[in-house]
Amino acid sequence: MRPPLDSGTVLITGASSGVGREIARQLAHRARTLVLVSHALEPLKALQEELHASNPTLGIMLLPCxxxxxxxxxxxLSELSRHFITVDVLVSAASASEQGLFVEQRWGSVERMLTVNVVAPMLLIRRLLGPMLARGQGGLLCIGAGASQLFLPGSAAYxxxxxxxxxxxxxxxxxxEGSGVVVxxxxxxPVLDAALQAEGAHAEASPLFHVSVERCARAALEGFERSEPLVYPGWGHRWVMTLLPRLPRSVRRALGRWVGRGLQEPSGADMPALLGNARPALESNPSLA
Ligand SMILES: NC(=O)c1ccc[n+]([C@@H]2O[C@H](COP(=O)([O-])OP(=O)(O)OC[C@H]3O[C@@H](n4cnc5c(N)ncnc54)[C@H](OP(=O)(O)O)[C@@H]3O)[C@@H](O)[C@H]2O)c1
Structure with a gap:
């Protein structure tokens, strides 16, 4: 069973940057229509221009939201219905993350992580899944994070x-299962996008754990097409993530304690790179409230 990516309509959240944008690029010659969603309109317009330059026949709809x-x-979603657009595949790549001790985080930031990372994908899936099941085909490709398997002081809410x-x-x-809808x-x-690479982050990146945004998007799409339940991009990361759940919980707690060491120090300590979005705790906590 393969998700209907080819000649289908694919709605991508988080399309303005990072993995979501790269998935849009990699689908530009395959999908019939891309519905690009993000907070801000301008980056979506820039992406639309770029995608049209490479494939003028691609249908593109921009939905800042x-x-x-x-x-x-x-x-x-009502806007899509008004235009009689049926979504064949949802790519959920939007995310909100913020590091810091939970007790010190603003509730607005925590709430934003909950709504962007949990409520929004569930709501979109709730609204799009029924029609996919009725058609007997569809796909839900959700970009989460390896952090879901970790105990990570400094990123508890995330x-x-x-x-x-x-x-x-x-x-x-x-x-x-068996319905024709791939999940x-x-x-x-850790994913290195162009901005991080420009900042020179690649110099500190571990080739064992870091993957480029292109490789991450490719691994995501390949795994999706093979109908895999769970994809860990990059062999080093895959190896660690496969091993982790086999470790006793006490060992995983000890690992989390080690990773979060120095959290209370004034400068904050660098967390090892294997933690994906978990960038140095307490280094900067932009207020999202
Ligand atoms: N980058 C990594 O190292 C890494 C590691 C592990 C997992 N991941 C996961 O991979 C996925 C993509 O991450 P990324 O780093 O590539 O993303 P990113 O560059 O941080 O982009 C996040 C995207 O989400 C959108 N977004 C955030 N809040 C939104 C809101 N309230 N409404 C609409 N759109 C919103 C942003 O749009 P605006 O810019 O318009 O707000 C942007 O397009 C996420 O699920 C992330 O957790 C990333």
């Missing part, structure tokens, strides 16, 4: 949102 607001998600989606997607996949979860480790 704050998916942390369920009302806006509803309006966005890890919580990722763990929640992990359980949801694994269970949902079983609910729709694939991608749990990357």
């Amino acid at each position: 704050d998916i942390s607001r369920p009302g806006e998600v509803g309006d966005m 890890v919580g949102t990722r763990r929640c989606l992990d359980g949801f997607l694994e269970s949902l996949r079983l609910e729709v 694939t979860q991608v749990s990357p480790g």
Whole structure:
């Protein structure tokens, strides 16, 4: 069973940057229509120009939307219905993450992580899955994070949102087994996008755990097409993530303690690179409230 990527309509959240944008690029010569969703319109317009330059026949619809607001998600889906657009595949790649001790985080930031990482994908899936099941084909490709399998001081709320989606997607996949709808979860480790590479982050990157955004997107799409339940991009990351759940919980706690060491130090300590979105704790906590 393969998800209907070729000549289908693919809705991508988080399309303005990172993995979501790269998936849009890699589908530009395969999909019939891409529906690109993100908070801001300008980066979507730039992407539209780029994609049209490489494939002038590609249908592109831009839907700027704050998916942390369920009302806006509803309006966005109504807009699609108004244009008689049927979504064949949902790629959920939008995310919100913030590091810091939970007790010090603003509630607005925590709430944003919950709504962007959990409520919005569930709501989109809730609205799009029924019609996919009725057609007997469809696909849900959800980009999560390897952090879902970790105990990670300094990222407690973020890890919580990722763990929640992990359980949801694994269970949902079983609910729709045999229906023609493919459910694939991608749990990357650290991903190097162009901006990070420009900042020179690649110099510090471990070739064992870091993957480029292109490789991450390719691994996601390949795993999705093979109808894999869970994809860990990059062999080093895959190896660690396959081993981790086999370790006793006490060992995983000790690992988390080691990773979070120095959290209370004034400068904050660098966390090892294997933690994906878990960038140095307490280094900067932009207020999202
Ligand atoms: N990058 C990594 O190292 C890494 C590691 C592990 C897992 N991941 C996972 O991979 C996925 C993609 O990550 P990324 O780093 O590539 O993403 P990113 O570059 O940080 O982009 C996040 C995307 O989400 C959108 N978004 C955030 N809040 C939104 C909102 N309220 N409404 C609408 N759109 C919103 C952003 O749009 P705007 O810019 O318009 O707000 C942007 O397009 C995420 O699920 C992430 O957790 C990434």
